[in-house]
Amino acid sequence: MANDSIKIGVIGGGQLARMMVPPAIHLGLRISVLAEAAGMSAARAADAVGDYRDPETVYAFAETVDVITFDHEHVPGEILRELEARGKQVHPRPDALQFAQDKILMREKLEELGVPVPAWAKVADEAALQNFIDAHGGRAVVKTARGGYDGKGVRVVSEAAEVRDWFTALAEDARGGFLLVEELVDFVRELSQLVARRPSGEIRTWPVVETIQRDGVCAEVLAPAPVQHASTLDEAAEIGLKVAEGTGVTGVLAVEMFETRDGRVLVNELAMRPHNSGHFSIEGSVTSQFENHIRAVADLPLGDTSMTRPAAVMVNVLGGPSEGTMLARYQQALAEHPAAKVHSYDKQSRPGRKVGHVTVTGADLETVRAAAVAAAAVFE
Template sequence: MTLTVGVIGGGQLARMMIPPAVELGIQLRVLAESEDSSARLAATAVGDYRDLDTVLEFARGVDVITFDHEHVPQPVLHALVDAGVAVRPGPDALAIAQDKLLMRERLEAIGAPVPAWAPVESERELTAFLRGSGGRAVVKTARGGYDGKGVRFVRSASEVADWFGALAEDGRGGALLAEELVEFDRELAQLVARRPSGDVVAWPVVETVQQGGVCAEVFAPAPRSAGSTAAADLAVSIATGLDVTGVLAVELFETPRGRLLVNELAMRPHNSGHWTIEGSTTSQFEQHLRAVLDLPLGVADARHPWTVMINVLGGPAEGSLQDRYPVALAAAPDVKVHAYGKDPRPGRKVGHVTAWGDDLDDTVYRGRAMSAHFE
């Protein structure tokens, strides 16, 4: 038996599947967007993931198709299934990740706690929602948003007039998602992995720090959450309730009263799980491969009291991350650097660093000191 996994999308998530694939002797094939994709080492095809023929051709001979992102169109996903290809997560689960309105509906249907929300099809409806929620709301496009894109904090419906206009032009109708502005103390993320046979494994819940809608830092496990399984229980119920296979990331708000509300879902390895590469016995990338191949899952513990992951956003204004290695690696010989093989660009995720230790403050300090070398 040779195990062959096809990954649609050649970003850093596909790239970070390469090391565990090498270790386990799994053949990884990547359908990349361009020749110079982050996962180019494993790319066996370059093409458009929206093109059915391209994707069907790519999928020939793999044991399972999985994803670097959630943007593959539903008709393509269903055609793969019809052709007898194992697709994990499956089209129905991915549909939920692809549409924030559907996600809210389905989460509510399985009893998961979410912020107050409503679909709004017009400025008039949004104005009504605003009246009911203290004059403030978060408005999101149902489709296509990520890393803070497609999200606005509004006090007036006119602030998203352009989005309503675009919906009208689209001709298919549709709605925006309006949500209450949740007062929260902090954001958490809970990652789990689930195999088709049903087994689910949860990593420790982590705290995520966002900057401008983009994940900047992750503290694992989340401080002051030791012993609580609330987030894990919730994520397990979501993975099971929505029939997700592979890694599922559940982004959460923690309210001042300690209540958890689901903010977003991602059905793939996730930025909040990069700490697991060094920090857990089983990394999210290895676990995702095991899960989509329906292999037994690995232990998802924390190997050290604290692990801190810090994104390298943007990267050096001139040159590459590697230009900084002679100084950076000397300054922090105990912090691990991950470079994604992407050209630096303001705000772009071009890498991350991981530190661990017995003291949280010290670990955060060492991680930030290292990441500062790449600014």
């Protein structure tokens, strides 16, 4: 079977690619990774190492596989469109992926779809930015249109001069461009809706989850999100489906949202790949986000996304231990917390870096959360 099976190529060698490997193997599919450098998280599946921004490197990798998917959104769109022109399958397709690559295109598309978003504008200079800040309470969120993640490329400002370096960089870039500015949303919590969609249009959703951020990085995920207002979670689920169908995404889509103090649900970000807010699904769902992503890009029937237990909590291991070895900490965590599922990304410790995660499932959210937090604390 293996010799006749579909071969999936993943561009990017991080932990998301790493976690795609086991379900691909279990489904009898072959999988290969184009890693940015040797020794990355998905190195065990890396058949090639090279720059994803170099067209010839990507074209050569694509010739060795049947379908291309991604660990991140940063492969230039012109390279992906050329792959399609050469007859290669790319999922998500570049016409959909562009809305996760460019935050301004994303905002324009979401408004076209009638999806609620924060008040926003694209600005090319300090004067335009200052006008927006002054009109929205004296503070605003400024984002680079491309390349930001985990809090990078995002600043909360009260004066346009606080992003002068970004405007200077745009002026020096031959392509020019804009910054995105948004209202500073008064939110009570952040939510995420994961959706899997295959090329045929079959679609599945996981329960809406609550994500807890620290220093701009996801720290915890509570699945399902605690019910404060049932209508809010229903609205979040409807938004996820509308975005998936409206953009034509294939694979897993994460729609990150704010629940505001005045009861609105606003879309913050999109990711068109497996996402940190869905890691709980490896143990917490009948079919994980990684398996359904692989199924979707191979155009196989999607799996059941219902919860395996009433509650699941995922806690990121950020940075790793300040002293001692990761191996010793993993041994301690496994010994002291046998109910916890500990995932290593095989990364060197570095402050703020995602080096692994811990998931606990059970009957009661608060009990499960306490256990997951305690297990992750072993790595501090």
